[in-house]
Amino acid sequence: MISKQYLITGLIMGIVGIGMSLLFRLQLAWPEQPFGIFEATLGKWAPDGVMDPNVYLALVTIHGTIMVFFVLTAGLSGTFSNLLIPLQIGARDMASGFLNMISYWLFFLSSIVMLASLFVEAGPAAAGWTIYPPLSALPQAQPGSGLGMTLWLVSMAIFIASSLLGSLNYIVTVINLRTKGMSMTRLPLTIWAFFVTAIIGVVSFPVLLSAALLLIMDRSFGTSFFLSDIFIQGEVLHYQGGSPVLFEHLFWFLGHPEVYIVLLPALGITSEVLATNARKPIFGYRAMVASILAIAFLSTIVWGHHMFISGMNPFLGSVFTFTTLLIAIPSAVKAFNYITTLWKGNLQLNPAMLFSIGLVSTFITGGLTGIILGDSTLDINVHDTYFVVAHFHLVMGISALYGLFAGVYHWFPKMFGRMLNKQLGYIHFWITAVCAYGVFFPMHFIGMAGLPRRYYTNTAFPYFDDLADINVVITIFALIAGAAQIVFLYNFIHSMFYGKRAEMNPWKSNTLEWTAPVEHFHGNWAGDIPEVHRWAYDYSKPGHDEDYIPQHIPLKKGEQELQH
Amino acid sequence: MTTLLTIAILLLISIAVWQITKIFQVAQLNQKVDDSQVANDKDNDWNGKLMFAFLVFIYLITIYSFWAWGDVLLPESASEHGKDYDRLMWISMVLIFFVQIVTQALLHYFSYKYRGRKGLKALFYADNDRLEFIWTIIPVIVLAALILYGLYAWSNIMNFEEDEDALVVELYAQQFNWKARYAGADNVLGDANVRFLQDFDGLNIVGIDASDPNGLDDVVVQELHLPVGRKVIFKMRSQDVLHSAYMPHFRAQMNCVPGMITEFAFTPTTTSEEMRQNPDMVAKVQKINKIRYDKSQELIANGEESLESYQFDYLLLCNKICGTSHYNMQMKIIVEEEKDFNAWMAQQRTFAQVIQ
Numbered sequence: 001m002i003s004k005q006y007l008i009t010g011l012i013m014g015i016v017g018i019g020m021s022l023l024f025r026l027q028l029a030w031p032e033q034p035f036g037i038f039e040a041t042l043g044k045w046a047p048d049g050v051m052d053p054n055v056y057l058a059l060v061t062i063h064g065t066i067m068v069f070f071v072l073t074a075g076l077s078g079t080f081s082n083l084l085i086p087l088q089i090g091a092r093d094m095a096s097g098f099l100n101m102i103s104y105w106l107f108f109l110s111s112i113v114m115l116a117s118l119f120v121e122a123g124p125a126a127a128g129w130t131i132y133p134p135l136s137a138l139p140q141a142q143p144g145s146g147l148g149m150t151l152w153l154v155s156m157a158i159f160i161a162s163s164l165l166g167s168l169n170y171i172v173t174v175i176n177l178r179t180k181g182m183s184m185t186r187l188p189l190t191i192w193a194f195f196v197t198a199i200i201g202v203v204s205f206p207v208l209l210s211a212a213l214l215l216i217m218d219r220s221f222g223t224s225f226f227l228s229d230i231f232i233q234g235e236v237l238h239y240q241g242g243s244p245v246l247f248e249h250l251f252w253f254l255g256h257p258e259v260y261i262v263l264l265p266a267l268g269i270t271s272e273v274l275a276t277n278a279r280k281p282i283f284g285y286r287a288m289v290a291s292i293l294a295i296a297f298l299s300t301i302v303w304g305h306h307m308f309i310s311g312m313n314p315f316l317g318s319v320f321t322f323t324t325l326l327i328a329i330p331s332a333v334k335a336f337n338y339i340t341t342l343w344k345g346n347l348q349l350n351p352a353m354l355f356s357i358g359l360v361s362t363f364i365t366g367g368l369t370g371i372i373l374g375d376s377t378l379d380i381n382v383h384d385t386y387f388v389v390a391h392f393h394l395v396m397g398i399s400a401l402y403g404l405f406a407g408v409y410h411w412f413p414k415m416f417g418r419m420l421n422k423q424l425g426y427i428h429f430w431i432t433a434v435c436a437y438g439v440f441f442p443m444h445f446i447g448m449a450g451l452p453r454r455y456y457t458n459t460a461f462p463y464f465d466d467l468a469d470i471n472v473v474i475t476i477f478a479l480i481a482g483a484a485q486i487v488f489l490y491n492f493i494h495s496m497f498y499g500k501r502a503e504m505n506p507w508k509s510n511t512l513e514w515t516a517p518v519e520h521f522h523g524n525w526a527g528d529i530p531e532v533h534r535w536a537y538d539y540s541k542p543g544h545d546e547d548y549i550p551q552h553i554p555l556k557k558g559e560q561e562l563q564h
Numbered sequence: 565m566t567t568l569l570t571i572a573i574l575l576l577i578s579i580a581v582w583q584i585t586k587i588f589q590v591a592q593l594n595q596k597v598d599d600s601q602v603a604n605d606k607d608n609d610w611n612g613k614l615m616f617a618f619l620v621f622i623y624l625i626t627i628y629s630f631w632a633w634g635d636v637l638l639p640e641s642a643s644e645h646g647k648d649y650d651r652l653m654w655i656s657m658v659l660i661f662f663v664q665i666v667t668q669a670l671l672h673y674f675s676y677k678y679r680g681r682k683g684l685k686a687l688f689y690a691d692n693d694r695l696e697f698i699w700t701i702i703p704v705i706v707l708a709a710l711i712l713y714g715l716y717a718w719s720n721i722m723n724f725e726e727d728e729d730a731l732v733v734e735l736y737a738q739q740f741n742w743k744a745r746y747a748g749a750d751n752v753l754g755d756a757n758v759r760f761l762q763d764f765d766g767l768n769i770v771g772i773d774a775s776d777p778n779g780l781d782d783v784v785v786q787e788l789h790l791p792v793g794r795k796v797i798f799k800m801r802s803q804d805v806l807h808s809a810y811m812p813h814f815r816a817q818m819n820c821v822p823g824m825i826t827e828f829a830f831t832p833t834t835t836s837e838e839m840r841q842n843p844d845m846v847a848k849v850q851k852i853n854k855i856r857y858d859k860s861q862e863l864i865a866n867g868e869e870s871l872e873s874y875q876f877d878y879l880l881l882c883n884k885i886c887g888t889s890h891y892n893m894q895m896k897i898i899v900e901e902e903k904d905f906n907a908w909m910a911q912q913r914t915f916a917q918v919i920q
Contacts, residue, residue: 036566053888128885135805142887228823231758232804244806244821281690311819311826314722318715325711329703336699342674344687349611350603357675364667368660375714378653381815384883419601423588441625449636450812452883460892462874465852466636490581500601540686562690
């Protein structure tokens with residue numbers, strides 16, 4: 001099925017993305033030291049085994065691009081929306097199977113193009129995943145801004161098309177194809193999350209496409225949307241009247257909602273996994289839905305917090321600080337609701353559950369530093385430092401990744417009809433959890449010390465010499481974390497073929513996907529689609545023998561459906 | 565060779581993991597086949613306890629980080645608004661640390677206390693609107709207060725008066741160095757644009773428009789001197805791509821945008837010499853010089869030159885990715901007494917003198 005295609009493509013891109021991060025972490029911990037692995041992987045970009053500064057910038061650029069878009073957007077939304085939307089709402093298939101297929105193959109094509117860009121002579125795009133012009137517009141500014149950048153733009157344009165087609169499908173399916181009795185208020189929170197995520201995607205991705213098209217025009221057709229008054233490589237360029245700040249607005253108009261496109265599915269998965277494994281309803285279902293909607297709405301009006309010191313009018317800075325600190329509130333409500341879901345539960349600590357609890361932990365840690373960054377005044381001294389890098393990795397890199405893992409561990413039986421090995425799952429979780437904090441907690445300190453991001457080396461500044469051993473600690477944790485993922489990959493591949501055969505509902509969950517037969521076939525259910533009589537969270541309901549009541553079980557005589 | 569070794573190690577690790585899995589599987593032969601990969605009471609017990617241990621780990625790593633690396637944080641600010649900045653930062657940090665300590669504790673403690681075991685039944689507790697209201701309204705109030713304070717500070721910093729006696733300085737960014745242009749006796753910067761760069765055989769290094777009389781007394785330098793206690797208004801330009809003028813000790817940063825003049829103002833309060841005497845800075849410089857000394861021993865042993873020892877100076881660094889040498893785009897900033905500043909300025913050449 002398409003969800004498996006998305007997952008495997010996402011995992012392969014993830015291997016590339018994480019591999020790249022380990023390479024540049026080696027450079028940061030032991031600057032300008034020769035490494036055999038650099039020669040092996042980077043070829044001409046590591047003469048005598050020492051990393052070239054240009055390829056360092058290319059690595060951080062492509063790492064960011066791959067992880068945000070290919071792994072955490074397509075790999076997360078693509079996998080779980082396609083898997084769960086039809087099954088959890090009680091539909092035979094997505095609204096348009098054809099568009100769905102196209103959306104996957106466009107994703108596949110964009111992945112190929114992005115990987116191909118790694119091999120061009122002047123190097124891949126290297127202006128940061130944010131690709132601000134003029135650096136990204138002018139090949140004379142940086143080698144990677146030639147063909148590498150062109151391929152990046154082509155890949156992303158195709159990716160955006162894929163994402164939009166997918167999102168349209170998800171929205172239409174959720175609105176139109178819910179089974180009898182599946183009102184919006186009986187939807188599992190996963191579906192709410194995927195649905196709202198798709199809406200945000202439809203609203204914001206086209207703006208990135210417009211920015212990319214305007215950039216293509218500046219690069220190839222002599223226009224001046226983003227460029228003005230530039231002297232480079234000994235000549236005055238012809239561009240007049242454009243502004244790089246315009247690009248920043250257009251980019252971040254997608255860029256900010258994008259991080260919620262990454263996060264909301266992970267939060268939806270967490271709600272589902274926590275409730276199922278706590279044998280308790282998710283606490284505050286209505287508040288959770290409201291907070292998803294609030295986060296979605298607010299996410300479209302906070303983008304300027306990435307631009308506080310861009311040179312834009314300071315009044316805008318005030319506006320965006322205000323809206324950004326508002327968005328902390330629904331996020332906080334979600335975190336409190338998750339914690340209350342655990343309270344007085346009967347916690348089944350499966351690997352998926354551990355990752356979901358881990359997500360709440362890193363989401364809180366990362367989210368709290370967002371309060372510092374969202375305050376325009378405080379951002380002045382930490383903008384573009386490692387403080388920002390630590391923040392977004394905790395709240396997006398780790399939390400959303402945990403969501404991905406939780407989803408894989410929880411729905412592997414559904415996708416492959418087999419169980420993942422739980423002991424390997426425990427080893428995977430605990431090593432990853434310790435290393436995640438080991439990498440990113442110390443990073444806040446080097447950021448507060450004033451160390452800028454995207455620096456190939458810190459040795460040009462004696463002032464930063466005392467940060468060197470922190471960088472070594474970070475890198476060592478990163479290397480161990482990378483190795484721990486091998487445990488997961490082994491488990492994943494081995495269990496796909498040799499895992500214990502799964503029963504129909506191994507986690508004793510309430511949602512409809514577990515009523516479909518283990519061996520998947522088109523149409524999902526052999527007979528009629530189940531009819532829904534209750535919400536998804538009747539776990540440990542008083543007056544019942546079992547500690548779970550699937551959604552399709554009719555109410556007992558005299559039983560009340562939870563008023564919500 | 566290293567590659568071969570790495571592959572061999574990865575292979576061996578995979579084999580080890582494979583064998584360990586087999587051992588676990590064999591050990592579980594007497595369990596019900598379907599349930600073997602679902603958590604049982606023993607798994608819950610182990611992992612619940614590990615969850616509590618993880619809480620301890622989070623606290624320990626927090627404490628350790630402060631103990632080991634607290635000294636790398638920036639010293640007290642060297643600008644007037646920097647004090648407001650640091651106070652706001654401190655208050656925000658206290659707030660978020662408080663929330664962090666409490667919420668992580670609840671999360672991990674509950675994960676431990678309510679770990680599943682036979683006979684345990686969960687409480688069917690689906691919602692509580694009053695509780696939701698309480699933990700919505702408290703963050704609203706706290707964050708509102710924080711925002712208002714922050715916006716007040718932001719407004720003070722960014723909406724500065726163009727005082728008569730403020731020093732006007734242009735920061736000129738290019739791949740990969742900085743130049744500074746003082747406005748001269750008239751305290752007005754002359755017009756400038758990249759299209760003037762090629763005038764005067766390359767002597768016009770920031771592209772001043774020679775036809776603008778205001779520009780003739782401008783002074784271009786590659787080391788920024790500032791008189792202590794006097795407000796400086798930076799007008800920033802870029803020659804090519806985006807750069808960012810980051811001066812962390814002054815709590816100052818602003819992007820330099822080609823085609824636009826951006827601004828930032830602050831008043832330095834501490835001379836370079838005074839900052840060098842600051843006890844935190846003394847300790848930091850000592851630590852840095854020890855590191856450099858140790859590194860130098862290594863270099864000398866390899867027949868290379870030793871590293872120079874380090875004396876603190878304020879820095880201007882580039883903080884927006886700008887290309888290959890983004891990591892080494894810096895300018896020294898010297899804050900000194902007014903009389904020393906004037907003496908230094910008197911020795912610099914004006915634009916008119918340069919292009920003669």
